[in-house]
Amino acid sequence: MASYSIETRTLTNGDLRFKTTIIVKKDSKIVHRESKTFKKKALAKTFGIKRVNELEEGGLIKNKSVPLGELIDMFMNDNDLWRNTGRTKRYVIQMLRDCDLAKVDSNKLKSSDLIQHCKNRKAAGAKPVTIYHDVAYLRSVMKLAKPVFDITANYPVFEEAVPILIDMKLVGKSQKRTRRPTTNELERLREELETRQSYRPNGQIRIPYIDILDFSILTCMRIGEVCKITWDDLNKKHKTILVRDRKDPRKKEGNHMIVPLLGESYDIAIRQPKQSDRIFPYNPKSVTAGFQRVRNKLGIEDLRYHDLRREGASQLFEKGYSIEEVAQVTGHRNLNILWQVYTQLFPHRLHDKKLSVL
Template structure:
């Protein structure tokens, strides 16, 4: 709150001047002298209004969504612990029209319009859902981290409508597995790449086969160390395995099945890591060979599904396969990482 008082004063020449003194509730004060009482009064009213508006602004600090996303980007503690997909989405959102909306004024209609714009640009429902989920996540942190008022509750109103309009949705279940012919072609192409200057010292074929046999992500393959290898039990500790609830400290002992132990043993001990290579360089080499061979719609991560599916086809239980893949949620393992070949059931029946 603020108030003002006007004090008349006589000058040396005998003229009357009017000093307006404005006091704020926080102890601040300011004054100004005028030749007319009415002008002093108007100034006092204006300054009281301005001070009260400033107090309201401080109490309810807001920003544009762009400014909020930029604060998130510049906060090391938050940004360094953010996944690659979320980083990409946040940076993309900063260039969208919705970024100009103020955080406390975001409406369901703004979110719906953003999703329509993204659909027109070619984004699918699962991709658009990431926009909504990650923007909501940042806005929920606004008050606690930066003392910024953000209307994140509006997402509760918008999401059901977005689902009804089919603007957002879950990603389609991926079922791609490489065929035997494709794997043979990939091994041949990768050997050729290893023999030229572009391939360098990366043992692409060993890493490809190791990825399938262990069901490890390529980041995990390139992170395992010699000190975590147990030669007696043929196991290796995979540290900080990806998990929706907890990654740091999520270490698992993984069995080295099939020839995966032999693959490790023939690697040179030139580094603390068994496969001391940049995971991006490995996947880039894989992608170039894959593209040159004309193999379509095959991702490096599909090798993880191939490995899990092979274990199921070999008769391993879902709990045993989870010990290899690292899944805590067995439903996710079965639904996402398993694509069994029906004709393989004949081989299993013969074995029985």
């Protein structure tokens, strides 16, 4: 319920001022307070009546705070927000909608609520890195509550909760992967992929798995990038390719980068049939699925398609390319990430250095 009161004050010169204070209560507690001062009492009264009506007819009282489930619904129903939300984040947000946490009022979320949610997720078998996504994505939704939906949400609670969740080992970040396919594994993969790409039941499109596999390693591209590059992006004179909107955690779009096509990667691209505006006009999910089926059939464990990107960077280092040169191929803005790959590859080579005791 909203109400207003007018306080009269006398200035030192004898003039009067009229201060209108608006108060909104919910469950007998003040949830909002605002005030404004006027030179005339009539203006103060008019303001008070108008503001109370605005708040009661669908403003602050209606939208001050809502259950988190409703806030999540608002986020999902906003086309501008949902359209620009990644697949993993969408999945997590939809999952949160059905958790007990969704019943908590957006402005009353406590650290204990987050801790209990994380405990429940752990008991259900979720790993700390997975649970971390729950917390991070819920925070991002709540941070938009006020500016986008005029909903008050206690998102600052995460500043208190996250360090505690880390100390309790309920959340954590993923471990850096170091998996590389062995020479034998790559040979077996190519042999089996050749069989798979020659088999086309019911007239299915032939996917050149081996060319895509080798191109992915040589260019260090993600499979989504490989299947998106076009003939117009190819510079035959300089043997380079323009990779558009390359993944960058700090920038979603516009990360275009010219990448050199080293080794046989240029020849692989050139020999593809021009049946589309794209060089590799295939669904990246289909390519990945075919790779996974072959990998599983061969019994190769813990190898992901994305590991081929690391394999490509590793091969470049082994051929003597500098970190800066490798970054031109991989697209890494942060050289520290490449440095980690480099140091994982070559610590044994320190034995080749000659040391002497003075």
